[in-house]
Structure formats: structure tokens, C-alpha cells
Amino acid sequence: MESERDNNTSLPLASSTLGGSADVPVVDLSVTDEGFLVREVTKASEEWGVFQVVNHGIPTELMLQLQMAGKQFFELPEAEKETVAKEEDFEGFKRNYLGGINNWDEHLFHRLSPPSIINYKYWPKNPPQYREVTEEYTKHMRRLTEKILGWLSEGLGLPRETFTKSIGGETAEYVLRINFYPPTQNTDLTIGAAAHTDMGAIALLIPNEVPGLQAFKDEQWLDLNYVNSAVVVIIGDQLMRMTNGRFKNVLHRAKTDQERLRISWPVFVAPRADMSVGPLPELTGDDNPPKFETLIYNDYIDQKIKGWALEDLPVY
Template identity: 80%
Template structure:
């Protein structure tokens, strides 16, 4: 099961609510890593993605092999969907589950939430009921883009596996290989005059394994590191790679599950297209035996992925209740 977005309250690196709501604090001159995948030296690529995963938990990749024209088509189709009248968007509205279209404003933390979410792979989990029929090119473009994202995901997981001293397919296999679930969430953030107070997406880590995201040209994505928020610079046609909870747990904490958030813009619409990759819900996930030992005992409990999701959502609910009791509704 792929979950949409959540808030990990179990990690000591979780920023406090006050830091989540504070204005952007940039981390000096440090930049989120950018890795050029056109480099022919594979050892160099392994070193770069491993270093970024250990130090940041997020990085951008350029020259990744996904056609620029296809990425543009994906973004055009997504924007056209959100430009539709509400009645047409409601044709793929959620019906109690997590797939479909939703529009909501969440109080407590000023958080605007409008998105479309649906599974992409494997074929057995796809429900085209939640795929828009308008714009008409949506399905064709999304399916073609998914093929490229799956290849890129396997490459990145392969380099990370090699960097851990494992076989190239180790991480891919440990999140389910061909049964791993891919899901797309298109986030729509309208402009707001109070962008310094309105968080498009509150600080969270992704509960799955890894996410690959493309944004439009409007900046807003931020990563939390060393008690500071860092802006991710917009790079045309780059893909943002975000490590989630399960890669942290599989690697016994060697790789970071980065906390990140999205800020709204005062004047422009911001849209992002993250694809989440997660194990199926009946898979057991925990530290790999090859990465633990007497000098590095397991730091995390091995759990069925569905049980992990339940525990995390309960923790999120408790944190939300605590925040409502301890903090004012306006900032």
C-alpha cells in the first residue's frame, strides 16, 4: 500500500512545530546535492548518490534519460486537469480511500491541500477510475512517464546497493521488486498573499522507500538538515530524489529519511509531481542482516509495511492533537 503523505514523529530529527511554522532559515551557502547522471564513471556516481543519501536524504539528478518533451507533456496535462471546472475534477474525487482528487484546507498549521493521487504500478493495483479522462492525453503521457521513472528508480537503487557493498539488485528486491507499488500525487498550490504563513505541505518524511519528484518552475520545496531549512534550487528538467522511511530502516539508519515541506508562492501557482515507491503492504521491512552486527545492532524493528503505516499514522494523529492543544491556530 502506498500512502500519500505523512508525518514521522518517531525520529529525533523531526523539526518542532515552531520550526515548521517559522520563516525559511537558509543553511548558509550549502546546496542540496546535484548529480549529473551523464558521467560515465560509475564509481563516481555510486559515491555521489551514497554521499547525498547519507548526508542529506535528498538530491537532484540531471541528464537522467527521461525525455524533456515527455516531462513537459506530463506537466501540461497536470496543469490542464487542475484548470478544469470543479465539477469535472470531482469526476475522479476520492470516495473514502486515498486515491482520487481532493481539495481541502487544513487548520492548525495553515496548510492548503489540493491534489490528485492514484496508483501507477504494478498493473494489478491500478484503478483507472481515478485517472482523469480529461485532458485526453493524460493516461498515455502518464503511462509513458511511469516507464521511465521505473527505470530511473532501479538505476538509483542499484547504485545505492553497490555503495552499501550489496548486490546491485539488493534494495530493489527488498522493497518488492516487480511488486513494489508506484503512485503519483500531483500537488496543486494556489498563490497566497500570506505565503510566509501558509505551508503547501507541512514538514514530513515519506513513509515509503523513495520518491522521485518534478516541480514546475515556481520554487517552494525545502529540506530540513542540521536544524535548518534549505531551499531546493529549481533546475529545469531535473528530478528530485527523496529518500523515505523504509530505505532508512533497511539500511539501519545509514541513509536519511529527509524531512521536507512545500511553501506556497505569493503570486504564482506551484505544482509538483512526486511518484512514491513503496513495498506492498504484506512485506516485512527492517534492517538487512548484511548491514548489522555486534558493532552495529539493528536500530529498527522489522515490521510488515502495513503495520508500520498504522503505527506512523497513529503517531501523526497524536502529534496533531498535541499541536492543537499546545499551539494557537493563527501565527
């Protein structure tokens, strides 16, 4: 594990006191004042590490199609889901991940972009519209991610393309995970996803209407309110490290519901495994020395995984 503190070295216990709903910033991207948008997403990243965006340009119908296709996949017989089962890599379908621990979910995990890293054997062939819908959604995800990274760059006084280039530009890796959390009566003991920060740069998530995502702020767990058709934006470890700590890599987790099925669709955006990532020279200096070591991203992943205690292991 790195000597640096990455806000994930001491995770709050699952029984931490809940603080109610969180007034997580919601940014309306239909606003024509670019300066306003730059200020809003930058402030949210500095103070929260998480925010929601609405009127983001992703067609509502496409989002509904993506959600329908994902739900239909998990409703398939077990034998059919196993046709895209996880093997040696992280990609594929997995049921009851970390089965001996109080994490309960099924999930499907596969790469989206760039084309050179896609392995379609992990993309379900049933429902038949899955590939077409997911590829179209990926195009919108890339556009929205680059737009947000551009505003965040400008918010710190950098050229618009800075963060996009710093994670590899066209070679930045996009990965989809569909989380399927069945209802459970013992919601106090069963966590859908353990407390964690995201290892990559940024994640963009859409949930179904059942709330469950929580962020840790001001020493308490706060529920994120469900906002119809919103995309939740989560700042990850690499943006925190590149900004020398100015952006927060928010600690978050997912809870199950007693009566309703909860599903979420996070898209994780990360540098290539062989890229060096660390504080940007433009954001450091004699009066603000680097707080984090520059590392090859793959080495960072290895160090972080080795530093996890089993009971704290996130589900990526």
C-alpha cells in the same frame, strides 16, 4: 508509534528560521564512470537524504507533456474534477486538504504500478492525453528508480539488486501525487505541505519552475534550488530503516508563493503493504546492532499515522 526515532518525532515549527538556498547535491547521470555515480548518490543519501539528478534519460518533451496534462486537469471546472474525487481510499482528487489547518493545496493522487493495483476511475479522462502520457512516464520512473536503488545498494557494498528486491521488485508500488498550490499572500502562515518524512522507500519528484520545496538540515530550513529538467530524489523512511540509519530520511516541506502557481509531481515508491521491512542483516552485526524494529509495512504506516499530532499531519 515505534520506540525507534525516525527523525520525525519532533517536527520544527513552521516559523523556523530559513537558512537560504541549499547546495543540495546535483548528480549528472550522463557521467560514464559508474563508480563515480555510486559514490555521489550514496554520499548524498548519507549526508542529505535528498539530491537532484540531471541527464537522467527521461525525455524533456515527456516531462513537459506530463506537466501540461496535470495543469490542464486542475484548470477544469470543479464539477469535472469531482468526477475523480477521493472516496474511501487515499486515491483521487481533493481540494483544500486539511482545510482547518494552514495547509493549502489541491491534489490528485493515484496508483501507477504494478498494473494489478491500478484503478483507472481515479485517472482523469480529461485532458484526453493524460493516461497515455502518465503511463509512458511511469515506465521511465521505474527504470530510473531501479537504477538509483542499484547504485545505492552498491554504495553500501551490496549486490545491485538488493534494495529493489527488498521493496518487492516488480511488485513495489508506485503512486503519483500532483500537488497544486495556488498563490497566497500570507506565505508565512500558509504551508503547501507540512513538514514530514516520506513513509515509503524513495520518492522522485519534478516541480514546475516555481521554487517551494525545502529540506531541514543543520537546524534550519533550506530552499532547494530549481534546476531545469532535474528530478529531485528524496530518501524515505524505509531506506533509512533498511540501512540501519546510514541513509537519512530527509525532513521536508513545501511552501506556497505569493504571486505564482506552484505544481509538483512526486512519485512515491514503497513496498507492498504485506512486506516485512527492517534493517538488512548484511548491514547489522554485533558491532552495529539493529536500531529499528522489523515491521510489516502496513503496520508501520498505521503506527506512524497514529503517532502524528494533527497539526503536524503530512499530506500524502
